[in-house]
Amino acid sequence: MTELLYQTDSYLQEFDAKVTSTLTAERAVVLDHTAFYPGGGGQPYDFGTLTVDGATYPVNKVKKQGDDVLHYLGGDLPVPSAGSASHGTVDWTRRYQLMRTHTALHVLCGTVFRDYGALVTGGDMEPLKGRMDFEFERMRGELVRDIEAAVNKEVAQAHEIRVKILPREEAFQIPDLIRTKINLLPEGIMQVRTVEIVGLDLQADGGTHVHNTSEVGAIRVVDYKSKGAINKRIYIEVV
């Protein structure tokens, strides 16, 4: 089982960890804890490096498998054995861009829900660009500039972002979480991580976010597509 350090400290860039098991054929190691984000909720996995006994391996891919996080190592040095001490370093430039982008998408989501009552059905991101899908029948091209201005106003208002890990029963009593389909969480999940943009948005979310919306910078709505009468897709860039 890998402890997920990024869940409580998204700004952690380096960490010491023990290799708890090794998948030699796949060149992957499991660590006792990690700051590497393994992907999920539309946010891609991190890149970085892992150093063991003076040898530095590129981390090319990170994946969650059950309660373990697998770190896939590049290069051709032998894969470190279980029990080794290691030092991990996250590619911070990329990760911080993803944090700004992820928070920007939540600001978009909160603003569109507040102003138009439109619910999110999905989303995806790369560093500094992303898209969100909404059930948003009234969406049309003329709204693009209004949405962009409303989102940038919220970003500039410097909302604090709070992350909490709550017992399932407590999270299920928060009305704002119901609209993000928290009721679909599998029964075995006893704790729910919530990400709140204070005054704007509250979601069950596993991703990494900045501490304050002012860190996002500004967003541009670069495109929008109609995926039918109800489903609309909005594309943003973070600048």
Ligand SMILES: [Zn+2]
């Ligand atoms: Zn999210």
